Amino acid sequence: MLTIGDRFPEFKQTAVVSLEKGKEFAEVSSGDYPGKWKVVFFWPKDFTFVCPTEIAAFGRRNADFHDRDTQVLGASTDNEYVHLAWRKSHPDLKDLPFPMLSDLRRDLSTALGILHPTVGVAMRATYIVDPQGIIRFVSVTDLDVGRNVDEVIRVLDALQTDELCPCNWKKGEPAAARNGRLRDAVLADARAAVSPAVVDDALAAAALMAMNNVYYRFRHLIEKPVYGDKPARLRMNRLVKPAASKVDFELFCLAVSAINGCGTCMTAHETVVLDGGLTDDQVHDAIRLAATIHGAAVALDGAA
DSSP states (O other): OOOTTSBOOOOEEEEEOOOSTTOSEEEEETTSSTTOEEEEEEOSOSSOSHHHHHHHHHHHTHHHHHHTTEEEEEEESSOHHHHHHHHHHOTTTTTOOSOEEEOTTOHHHHHHTOBOTTTOSBOEEEEEEOTTSBEEEEEEEOTTOOOOHHHHHHHHHHHHHTSOOOTTOOTTSOOGGGOHHHHHHHHHHHHHHSOHHHHHHHHHHHHHHHHHHHHHHHHHHHOOHHHHTSOOOOOOHHHHSOSSOHHHHHHHHHHHHHHHTOHHHHHHHHHHHHHTTOOHHHHHHHHHHHHHHHHHHHHHHHHO
């Protein structure tokens, strides 16, 4: 069975996408949602008892997935006409907002390794696939046991932070690099040692890099010139005009970029701070400090 870190197989399946006459079916492929996360879930059979509860639950939360820039796709080994008949006859499925894929030839189920060895239907599997097509989460339950859609969303939220998230973490709670106790302690020390403008710049740099590091890491890792030719259109006014020192602000950005692992951003900000008069030793000390704070945050979350 394919698992974490594997590339989700390419596919092209007929799907039920509407109940409107003449628009019921469409071809859906793995390349139809570029740049989006995908949640792909399978159920064993149409016209059964557990399956519609799950499908309807995913449908009710579709707006939440949409808010997370995620496309939901449901699939089973039934043909598209069975899907359509089921949607027409079941009140909870009539307004389903995502495609129901037909894996009639069992190509996708077989490629994923989720075809039940004796029954010959897809097992109750759920995949979270990142925008690069890599499987980041997989769960398979017994044919008789339904899954928890809230848990799928919780894991999706955690994956999209791109940070270490402790047990039972939920969106809005601190991840490893945002431990509340450590943050408050660091801010208290900083406010006692530097001006409010410097503290404000440090917070602004963290927020700005939370956006920039994701964007530029994507451009670097995907290695497609077409994205490099497109304007970023990200608001970076504070980077141009910080409240205090330009060099300090760039150093804050460099430290956050090191924590977030954006090589492109690290190179750019290191060049600016060195050109601004800082030494290699000063840069090295700043990154050591950032690494120590990040390590402390991880340890505190692990002990929580």
